[in-house]
Amino acid sequence: MRFRWNGRTVEARPGDTIAIALWRHGIRAVGYSRKRHRPLGAAGHVVQGALVTVDGRPHVHADHTVVVSGMEVSQQGSWPHPRFDLLKLARRLPQRWTRGGFERPYWLRSGTKRFELWERLLMSLAGEVDPPTFRAPLPVGRREDCDVVVVGGGPAGVNAANAAAAAGQKVYLVSRSRQAESYASSLGRSPSGIDSRVVTLFGHEAAGIYRRGTVVLAVPRQPEAAASTLVCRQLVIATGRDSVSPLVAGRDLPGVLDSRTALRWAPALGSDLGPTVIVGTGTERQVADALRRHGVEIMAVSEASSLREILGHDAVRGARLNGRTVACHSLVHAGPWVTNDNLAFQASASGTLRLTRASLPPTVEVVGSAADANETLTLGPDIDRSRVSVCACMDVSAQEIISRLDNGETHVEEIKRSTACGMGPCQGFPCWQAMRAVISSAGGSLIADVPTSRPPCRGITVAQAAGLDGLLDLE
Amino acid sequence: MKHVATQLPSSADIVIAGGGIQGLALAYNLSELGAGRIIVVDAGYFQGGASGRNGGLVRGGFMSDAWTALFALANRRWIELSRRLKRNVMYSRRGYLMVAERAETAGRFDSALATHRAHEVRSRRVTRPELRKLAPALDAERVEDAVYFPDGGVCPHHAAMHSYLEVCQERGIEIHYTTPVSAILHNGSRVEGVVAGGREIRASSVVIAAGASSNDVARLAGVELPGYPMRIECTALEPTRPVLRPAIAFIDRLCYVSQTARGEVVGGAEVPERPQATLASDLPALTATARVYYDMLPALSSLRILRQWAGLIHATPDFGPLIGPHPTFPNLWVTAGWSYGFASSAAVGELLADSILSGTVHPILRPFCVDRFDRNSPVIEGGIVLAVPK
Numbered sequence: 001m002r003f004r005w006n007g008r009t010v011e012a013r014p015g016d017t018i019a020i021a022l023w024r025h026g027i028r029a030v031g032y033s034r035k036r037h038r039p040l041g042a043a044g045h046v047v048q049g050a051l052v053t054v055d056g057r058p059h060v061h062a063d064h065t066v067v068v069s070g071m072e073v074s075q076q077g078s079w080p081h082p083r084f085d086l087l088k089l090a091r092r093l094p095q096r097w098t099r100g101g102f103e104r105p106y107w108l109r110s111g112t113k114r115f116e117l118w119e120r121l122l123m124s125l126a127g128e129v130d131p132p133t134f135r136a137p138l139p140v141g142r143r144e145d146c147d148v149v150v151v152g153g154g155p156a157g158v159n160a161a162n163a164a165a166a167a168g169q170k171v172y173l174v175s176r177s178r179q180a181e182s183y184a185s186s187l188g189r190s191p192s193g194i195d196s197r198v199v200t201l202f203g204h205e206a207a208g209i210y211r212r213g214t215v216v217l218a219v220p221r222q223p224e225a226a227a228s229t230l231v232c233r234q235l236v237i238a239t240g241r242d243s244v245s246p247l248v249a250g251r252d253l254p255g256v257l258d259s260r261t262a263l264r265w266a267p268a269l270g271s272d273l274g275p276t277v278i279v280g281t282g283t284e285r286q287v288a289d290a291l292r293r294h295g296v297e298i299m300a301v302s303e304a305s306s307l308r309e310i311l312g313h314d315a316v317r318g319a320r321l322n323g324r325t326v327a328c329h330s331l332v333h334a335g336p337w338v339t340n341d342n343l344a345f346q347a348s349a350s351g352t353l354r355l356t357r358a359s360l361p362p363t364v365e366v367v368g369s370a371a372d373a374n375e376t377l378t379l380g381p382d383i384d385r386s387r388v389s390v391c392a393c394m395d396v397s398a399q400e401i402i403s404r405l406d407n408g409e410t411h412v413e414e415i416k417r418s419t420a421c422g423m424g425p426c427q428g429f430p431c432w433q434a435m436r437a438v439i440s441s442a443g444g445s446l447i448a449d450v451p452t453s454r455p456p457c458r459g460i461t462v463a464q465a466a467g468l469d470g471l472l473d474l475e
Numbered sequence: 476m477k478h479v480a481t482q483l484p485s486s487a488d489i490v491i492a493g494g495g496i497q498g499l500a501l502a503y504n505l506s507e508l509g510a511g512r513i514i515v516v517d518a519g520y521f522q523g524g525a526s527g528r529n530g531g532l533v534r535g536g537f538m539s540d541a542w543t544a545l546f547a548l549a550n551r552r553w554i555e556l557s558r559r560l561k562r563n564v565m566y567s568r569r570g571y572l573m574v575a576e577r578a579e580t581a582g583r584f585d586s587a588l589a590t591h592r593a594h595e596v597r598s599r600r601v602t603r604p605e606l607r608k609l610a611p612a613l614d615a616e617r618v619e620d621a622v623y624f625p626d627g628g629v630c631p632h633h634a635a636m637h638s639y640l641e642v643c644q645e646r647g648i649e650i651h652y653t654t655p656v657s658a659i660l661h662n663g664s665r666v667e668g669v670v671a672g673g674r675e676i677r678a679s680s681v682v683i684a685a686g687a688s689s690n691d692v693a694r695l696a697g698v699e700l701p702g703y704p705m706r707i708e709c710t711a712l713e714p715t716r717p718v719l720r721p722a723i724a725f726i727d728r729l730c731y732v733s734q735t736a737r738g739e740v741v742g743g744a745e746v747p748e749r750p751q752a753t754l755a756s757d758l759p760a761l762t763a764t765a766r767v768y769y770d771m772l773p774a775l776s777s778l779r780i781l782r783q784w785a786g787l788i789h790a791t792p793d794f795g796p797l798i799g800p801h802p803t804f805p806n807l808w809v810t811a812g813w814s815y816g817f818a819s820s821a822a823v824g825e826l827l828a829d830s831i832l833s834g835t836v837h838p839i840l841r842p843f844c845v846d847r848f849d850r851n852s853p854v855i856e857g858g859i860v861l862a863v864p865k
Contacts (some may be wrong), residue, residue, distance in 0.1 A: 003863030034714075057777050059713045109557040110566045110630075117568055118715060127716035131612070135773030152613065208783075210758045215756060223777060229758065346755075352687065352704065352787060353519040355754045411520040411652070417527065417633055420737075424779060425713065449654060455756060459779030462712065465765030466776070472758055473523050474748040 003071040006082040007221025012067040019063035028315040032077040033463035035395040037090040038315050044261045046423040048393035058129035064221045077128040101422035127389040129371030139226035139466035146170040149232040152204040153180040156368020157238030167196040167322045172199045174206045174218045183285045193410050208455030213364035215345035219460040227464040229471050237366045241337040244430040247379040249309045249387035259334035266294035277319040279304045300326045312433030336375035340429040357453040366414025377437040391431035393424025398438040405444045416451040427457045456464045486677040487514040492656045492692050493684035495526035497810045499639035505721040513648045516671040518655035524686045528786030532722045534571040534627035536591035538858035541842035546595040546811050562638035563766045569731035570721035571627025572607025577727050581620030595835045598624045612774045613717050629722050629733045657695035666807045687787035689811035698803045702791035705750040708760035712778045714738030729766040745862035756785045788814045793853035798834045798843040
């Protein structure tokens with residue numbers, strides 16, 4: 001089957017996501033960062049790199065969307081055309097010109113005609129895509145009342161859901177994956193199976209937790225499908241941990257994949273994943289073995305701390321590992337593993353001057369590896385700060401964070417606002433973890449260590465949210 | 476800009492409790508008028524309160540005389556503020572549309588337009604074809620009537636806040652964040668200073684500009700302000716190229732919306748919940764906002780909501796601000812009760828500074844006096860976008 005990418009025809013196999021089909025076609029750079037127009041790929045949690053326009057609908061996730069024959073897919077954020085893109089020149093701008101969020105009051109003062117033109121230009125550059133011209137159908141949402149909601153379809157989530165179902169409770173299991181225990185299975189472990197009484201919502205994001213964990217917003221990945229409001233008495237958060245790309249230059253180049261994404265893609269891509277270097281914090285050999293079983297050529301397996309730099313201009317072409325340089329096409333990281341605290345924060349946080357995390361309500365539980373301590377993200381002393389990206393979407397480098405500290409900013413919320421770090425579609429994860437590591441490497445002590453998480457995480461469309469209106473009584 | 480606090484002094488001429496836009500605009504204007512040593516203390520972080528959480532919308536006209544007089548001046552000041560502060564506040568004069576969907580609401584526009592004229596606010600009715608040109612994203616079929624303010628617009632709050640902060644610091648005003656006021660010193664009929672950050676600061680005047688915490692601060696002097704804190708919520712959508720030129724208020728849906736220079740559409744609909752004194756957000760505000768966008772701005776329907784957040788306002792019985800000296804202490808000044816505090820700051824800072832230094836409340840501020848409810852003279856305003864709590 002065929003689809004169109006920037007006007008050119010690309011072959012795809014049935015079941016391929018857009019990202020996989022493009023990769024097989026040699027295209028790893030799917031999206032761009034918003035300010036410096038650096039290439040980004042579909043790489044797990046850095047959502048910005050996976051956003052494309054499909055048949056006039058902007059910001060579609062290339063790695064969640066299965067190719068349909070005849071689809072028109074185009075790259076976002078280019079001008080005048082993806083194949084003749086003058087905005088690539090932004091990469092040559094001095095870094096200090098592109099510091100700060102988009103709305104930085106650097107040049108033209110308001111109150112003049114020139115300012116209005118400048119503002120429009122900014123909006124066009126920052127806006128990346130033309131707005132859609134159609135009204136999407138309204139997917140009428142559902143409200144489900146139940147005893148327990150489990151978020152996360154890994155072994156810990158499945159166990160918790162099965163136990164609750166066995167005790168006669170009505171259980172909903174919400175999982176981002178298309179099936180349960182997918183990562184464990186891809187590493188060769190046999191799945192334990194889900195009790196048939198558990199109602200499963202696979203391919204759904206638990207986008208928001210409200211009212212101290214008693215309301216869960218479950219959003220399907222297909223933007224045209226209806227979302228659900230789950231009202232529960234108990235909430236189990238079993239979202240596991242995510243591997244965060246090590247803090248080195250090139251950490252968000254297209255071709256850098258977290259081990260989950262690599263193992264999910266390996267059955268479809270096999271040797272097309274290309275020569276691969278794997279780094280990790282203990283599970284890298286396991287991941288390497290699993291990838292080899294799919295025919296992936298492994299060039300090196302190493303500890304994450306030995307990685308000094310990921311090489312490449314438009315995509316990965318090598319890795320520098322403690323003194324030796326290895327050529328590769330993919331760099332897979334399996335650690336350091338860090339918990340995305342977003343949902344637990346939403347379930348517990350309160351405050352009037354700032355939301356602060358309190359202890360979890362008694363009806364909310366974090367289980368499995370999500371409850372384990374984070375592995376340490378470190379920024380080595382010899383690593384060039386200006387080349388380490390902290391927030392891929394908004395082009396924030398480690399150097400920019402340090403310059404805010406040097407400027408006397410004393411609160412992470414201020415640094416968030418003045419850099420826009422974490423304000424893209426990824427909702428601050430993993431960039432606020434990286435920001436925290438950069439600040440601690442600079443010896444900075446700040447008021448609060450990461451900014452406050454906000455719902456919805458990874459998005460719900462306006463139509464999906466409108467379809468839920470009126471389902472919940474007001475507080 | 477460094478806003479690292481130096482040590483707190485033991486005395487000042489004026490202490491302002493609250494480093495939001497009201498407090499900073501007042502501090503700047505006081506220093507313009509030569510007020511002496513000014514200290515600003517704030518319990519939260521820079522831009523942590525409603526001044527860093529609002530939609531940044533500015534319009535000059537409301538339905539009542541009192542509100543229109545104040546906001547007409549504020550809108551004029553916003554337009555020239557960059558020049559005045561010698562900074563870029565990024566006020567974007569892109570127009571402001573007030574949209575009615577119900578005939579009953581539209582029926583009130585005639586008298587509103589007359590009020591605007593009386594205060595020299597440029598505003599006019601727009602026809603449907605004109606509306607289609609002005610805001611192509613709007614579903615004009617659903618609009619009963621609309622009033623357009625060509626001088627209204629939006630201002631990104633960080634640009635305005637950073638501008639005021641820099642200008643204040645340049646003038647030697649000391650600003651201390653994460654420094655809560657823990658006591659107000661008073662003696663008979665006068666306040667004599669505050670205890671902030673554990674240190675006693677003697678002052679000849681104290682100003683409460685503490686947003687939703689204003690009442691907590693007033694209680695430290697043993698007095699009450701009318702009203703209570705109340706959460707309102709806001710959302711931001713994924714960025715697109717320009718889709719909305721003017722800012723829009725949907726009066727019948729209690730919803731306001733605009734597009735930022737970052738391409739994100741920012742706005743929120745109010746829901747009539749019981750007042751919630753928390754920054755945690757809730758689902759109904761999100762779905763109600765989405766419902767308004769879906770109905771009125773169909774081009775937004777397939778965009779994702781990037782994030783949602785809440786801010787706290789101080790709601791008074793008539794939803795109007797409390798401005799002026801406190802009836803118990805003539806040197807305890809108040810600028811509180813704000814729900815449109817960002818938009819008004821450009822005027823209030825100036826008028827209140829003048830009032831404090833002259834000892835006479837400016838006529839434009841008088842209707843909003845702190846004890847108007849005791850005297851049974853609330854300010855009735857029908858053009859505000861706020862849900863009446865259940």
